[in-house]
Amino acid sequence: MNWALSIFYYIVTVLVVLVYGLLLYAFIAKTMARVQGRIGIPIYQPFLDIIQTYGRRTAVTHGYMFDLGPVFRLTGGLGTLAFIPVIYGSEIFGNFHFAGDLLLVMYFIFFGQLGMALGAGESGHPYAPMGIARGLAQMTAFEVPFALAVIAVFMQYETASITEIVAAQQGSIYNWTLFTNPFAVLAAMFAFLGMSMYPPFDLVTAPNEIPIGPPTEYHSAYLSLLQTNRAIFAGAKLVLFMNLFFGGATNLPIMVLKTWAIYMIPVLIGVAFPRFKVENSIRFFLGVPTLVGIIAVLYMQYWGTV
Amino acid sequence: MNKQDKNPGNNRENLIKLENAGLTAEEQQLFCDAVPVPYEPYSLEFVERFHNWIRANSLWVLAFGTGCGAIELNPLMTSRFDANRFGVMMRPTPRQASVLIVAGYSSVKTLKRIIRSYEQMQGPKFVIGLGICTINGGMYYDSYNTINCLDRYIPVDLYITGCMPRPEALLAGFMELKRKIKAGECDGANRYVKDFDWYKANQKKVIKKWDMPDYNW
Amino acid sequence: MGYAGLQLVNTMFMQELCERMTRQFDCDQVMHQKDDLSFLRVDRDRLESALMYLKTHEGFVHLSFVTVIDYIEDGFFRLNYMLYNYDKATNIGVQVDITRENPSMHSIHHLWAQGWTYQRELKEMYGIDFPGSPRVDEEFVLEGWDGIPPMLREFDTAKFCEDRFAKRDGRESQDIKQTMRDNLYPERGES
Numbered sequence: 001m002n003w004a005l006s007i008f009y010y011i012v013t014v015l016v017v018l019v020y021g022l023l024l025y026a027f028i029a030k031t032m033a034r035v036q037g038r039i040g041i042p043i044y045q046p047f048l049d050i051i052q053t054y055g056r057r058t059a060v061t062h063g064y065m066f067d068l069g070p071v072f073r074l075t076g077g078l079g080t081l082a083f084i085p086v087i088y089g090s091e092i093f094g095n096f097h098f099a100g101d102l103l104l105v106m107y108f109i110f111f112g113q114l115g116m117a118l119g120a121g122e123s124g125h126p127y128a129p130m131g132i133a134r135g136l137a138q139m140t141a142f143e144v145p146f147a148l149a150v151i152a153v154f155m156q157y158e159t160a161s162i163t164e165i166v167a168a169q170q171g172s173i174y175n176w177t178l179f180t181n182p183f184a185v186l187a188a189m190f191a192f193l194g195m196s197m198y199p200p201f202d203l204v205t206a207p208n209e210i211p212i213g214p215p216t217e218y219h220s221a222y223l224s225l226l227q228t229n230r231a232i233f234a235g236a237k238l239v240l241f242m243n244l245f246f247g248g249a250t251n252l253p254i255m256v257l258k259t260w261a262i263y264m265i266p267v268l269i270g271v272a273f274p275r276f277k278v279e280n281s282i283r284f285f286l287g288v289p290t291l292v293g294i295i296a297v298l299y300m301q302y303w304g305t306v
Numbered sequence: 307m308n309k310q311d312k313n314p315g316n317n318r319e320n321l322i323k324l325e326n327a328g329l330t331a332e333e334q335q336l337f338c339d340a341v342p343v344p345y346e347p348y349s350l351e352f353v354e355r356f357h358n359w360i361r362a363n364s365l366w367v368l369a370f371g372t373g374c375g376a377i378e379l380n381p382l383m384t385s386r387f388d389a390n391r392f393g394v395m396m397r398p399t400p401r402q403a404s405v406l407i408v409a410g411y412s413s414v415k416t417l418k419r420i421i422r423s424y425e426q427m428q429g430p431k432f433v434i435g436l437g438i439c440t441i442n443g444g445m446y447y448d449s450y451n452t453i454n455c456l457d458r459y460i461p462v463d464l465y466i467t468g469c470m471p472r473p474e475a476l477l478a479g480f481m482e483l484k485r486k487i488k489a490g491e492c493d494g495a496n497r498y499v500k501d502f503d504w505y506k507a508n509q510k511k512v513i514k515k516w517d518m519p520d521y522n523w
Numbered sequence: 524m525g526y527a528g529l530q531l532v533n534t535m536f537m538q539e540l541c542e543r544m545t546r547q548f549d550c551d552q553v554m555h556q557k558d559d560l561s562f563l564r565v566d567r568d569r570l571e572s573a574l575m576y577l578k579t580h581e582g583f584v585h586l587s588f589v590t591v592i593d594y595i596e597d598g599f600f601r602l603n604y605m606l607y608n609y610d611k612a613t614n615i616g617v618q619v620d621i622t623r624e625n626p627s628m629h630s631i632h633h634l635w636a637q638g639w640t641y642q643r644e645l646k647e648m649y650g651i652d653f654p655g656s657p658r659v660d661e662e663f664v665l666e667g668w669d670g671i672p673p674m675l676r677e678f679d680t681a682k683f684c685e686d687r688f689a690k691r692d693g694r695e696s697q698d699i700k701q702t703m704r705d706n707l708y709p710e711r712g713e714s
Contacts, residue, residue, distance in 0.1 A: 037385035045364070045393060052364035053402070055357040057345040057429045057495075060523050211398030219401035219428045415666050442691040450673045450680050451665065454688045512687060515667025 009092045010082060014232065017081060021231030022046040024260065028267055050227050056220035062123050069119015070218065070225035076112020077233035080105055086239050087255055088166045088248040100160045105240060106150065112233065113139055116214055123217035131213020134278045135204035141285035142194030148293025149188035153244055155300040156181050166248035176247040183296035185245045189265065190289035192241060198270030203278055238262055328516035337519040344496040345429060361404065361430060362487040365480065368403035369396040370423055372416050375409025375436045375470050387473045394480055400426040410470065411439035411452045414512050417459060421509060424460050425522040429495035432487065434479055435465045444469055458508045461494035530558050533613055537561045540581060548573045559613040570619050571629050574604060578634060582608045583615060589641035591649055595676045598623045600651060630656035648674040
């Protein structure tokens with residue numbers, strides 16, 4: 001396979017994941033509206049919002065870092081997606097997988113947040129650094145159970161390649177990491193709650209206290225980039241979790257079904273719980289989830305079977 | 307702060323600087339002193355029409371309650387009225403909002419904040435005057451501290467009269483605003499820039515403590 | 524003890540209190556408005572000691588509000604300090620008359636910490652000075668007010684609005700009573 005073709009396939013993947021991420025967002029918003037007895041947004045509303053922000057006539061910049069913030073953020077999203085095989089065994093959705101891609105993906109998850117922190121810090125709005133401080137503190141906390149879960153997965157499959165991890169889970173539903181290594185999945189799903197910005201852990205953007213945190217000053221085309229990244233990054237994270245813990249997907253309908261089911265977990269928890277403060281959130285992640293992560297590693301070390 | 311200009315042809319007016327006389331010398335260093343310029347629509351007509359359709363169907367309202375009418379904005383999002391289905395969303399920051407609703411009377415002190423918020427919004431931007439107080443003062447027409455005609459201070463695209471109008475009236479107002487946006491009649495930001503001196507003179511006539519830049523970029 | 528009993532006790536308490544106050548602080552006028560509301564009028568320089576006595580000895584620990592009435596015809600302001608007694612559930616208003624020329628009054632912010640907020644408001648709205656009160660010269664509600672204080676009775680609001688704010692043509696005022704009688708309840712109209 002030559003380079004041009006694989007880049008073309010990658011672009012196709014990005015577009016598919018973008019459309020899927022936006023539709024997923026609208027679908028969840030619509031579902032919640034129906035639960036509340038409303039009609040809710042049209043299913044195409046996120047697309048209109050992106051074009052609307054892109055079509056603004058004016059834009060104000062606060063400096064070079066401010067310009068680069070959304071670019072870094074989008075790079076984080078695209079980079080995360082670039083090394084995750086969206087559909088196992090597919091040539092188009094296989095992406096640039098290689099032997100150690102899981103490590104690189106974990107770095108890319110961090111990368112966007114750090115870039116955004118630099119950009120939003122230059123915007124000069126006091127709510128932006130508050131949101132960043134909260135976001136980075138919380139991210140550091142939920143990264144602990146997530147890293148422990150990933151280490152347990154490394155030990156279980158003795159590889160750092162996502163494709164091989166998916167390959168090892170094929171054949172039967174009982175080959176999924178969910179059943180072969182339940183502690184790691186539990187720890188990782190705790191971390192996923194923190195990643196997905198739904199109510200118990202949505203203190204970064206907390207619309208009622210620090211209007212929307214880091215992107216307070218972002219507008220027009222900047223915001224358009226951020227909205228695009230939000231969809232891509234959400235899609236990439238869902239696919240990563242599906243690959244690592246839920247057996248991957250061999251075709252598109254299975255991928256849609258599994259990622260939708262994974263996405264519903266933070267949504268359902270989100271509608272039932274109020275927002276944590278940052279100190280509660282950090283204590284939570286460093287408590288039970290970290291303990292479960294340590295148990296997962298010990299379990300793999302002493303009782304695990306490959 | 308610098309201004310990023312999508313229409314480089316208009317740059318010649320940037321040579322004139324705002325005075326920013328209300329600020330101290332130290333503060334003047336911190337604020338942008340460029341003069342706002344009018345923005346032309348897209349040169350291709352169908353592109354502009356497409357964008358107007360998008361703008362009409364994705365109205366982001368600044369959640370800024372300026373008066374008693376702000377209480378009428380909250381039910382809009384509830385299941386009874388559900389403005390979300392028309393693409394109306396609340397945004398907490400003026401940078402991202404495209405619709406400013408001045409809800410009811412506005413005192414001179416609030417007018418200052420309204421102007422700051424309006425100028426920080428990114429065009430095209432639309433203003434709805436909600437309630438009789440924004441039109442001719444309403445029951446506060448002879449109060450020493452409330453303005454009477456809102457459209458002398460910021461350009462208003464749509465008035466909804468009543469004291470207070472119910473949320474249904476506000477929804478009808480949104481429908482009318484959508485019709486006007488689709489027809490390309492809402493160019494308040496450009497009117498504001500073209501009659502900049504007139505608007506500023508009116509604003510400075512009532513706001514005596516002008517401790518902000520002449521245009522809040 | 525029923526309501527009537529409480530009323531009787533309150534009335535007696537207030538009457539005795541007013542008598543004590545009259546003896547001690549030389550109140551020149553006492554007015555029993557209701558069972559649980561009385562007004563005393565004291566001298567300008569005895570206000571602080573009267574309030575201090577009421578707070579420390581008579582249980583009026585709560586300052587409800589401070590207001591002023593502008594008696595422009597007689598040339599004085601009448602300040603009202605409204606106190607509340609939680610144990611007896613009674614109010615007492617202490618009134619002071621101060622002259623309209625160079626109006627100034629002793630500050631009570633050392634008795635009730637919230638007092639300086641009221642005094643700041645009175646300074647802005649009526650121009651009454653309270654020397655020593657914290658932040659009394661800062662603007663309270665109005666920003667950049669450049670005329671005489673707006674709540675004074677010599678301030679002509681209608682003329683000020685005409686000068687400052689634009690009027691829109693087409694506005695008409697109606698007699699509310701007549702309009703309601705004609706349009707809303709024609710059958711109930713009086714002669």
